[in-house]
Amino acid sequence: MQVLPETGWRIGCITYTGAYLPNTHFVQDPYPERFAVGYVQEEPLPVLYRRALADSDVLGSMLRSRDNHACRRRPCWSCCFGGLAAAEHSFVGGAPLDRQPTLCLKSDTDFDNQITHPRI
Numbered sequence: 001m002q003v004l005p006e007t008g009w010r011i012g013c014i015t016y017t018g019a020y021l022p023n024t025h026f027v028q029d030p031y032p033e034r035f036a037v038g039y040v041q042e043e044p045l046p047v048l049y050r051r052a053l054a055d056s057d058v059l060g061s062m063l064r065s066r067d068n069h070a071c072r073r074r075p076c077w078s079c080c081f082g083g084l085a086a087a088e089h090s091f092v093g094g095a096p097l098d099r100q101p102t103l104c105l106k107s108d109t110d111f112d113n114q115i116t117h118p119r120i
Contacts, residue, residue, distance in 0.1 A: 012049065021035050062087045
């Protein structure tokens with residue numbers, strides 16, 4: 001088990017054009033290069049790697065969105081890695097990162113009689 005799925009941390013993807021994508025989920029987008037942090041033809045790989053991990057980029061945005069996430073108090077929060085398991089899909093689809101992921105089928109009524117976890 002991993003706290004952060006590997007596809008969301010320390011794994012990038014280089015496309016056939018040389019675009020360095022900070023997350024492997026971006027290859028599912030029709031235009032994955034719009035998520036590129038640079039190109040291997042223009043900059044060294046260590047520079048692109050550090051940029052992909054920077055707080056101001058994709059992963060940083062997803063991690064910061066966890067603090068005020070709509071699902072934060074739900075009992076299933078820890079089971080979906082705090083929403084990170086589906087956050088990449090929200091990012092690619094342009095959905096707000098602090099809202100329930102579009103892949104989640106839970107509703108508030110599913111938790112009416114359950115104790116919610118305290119905010120950690």
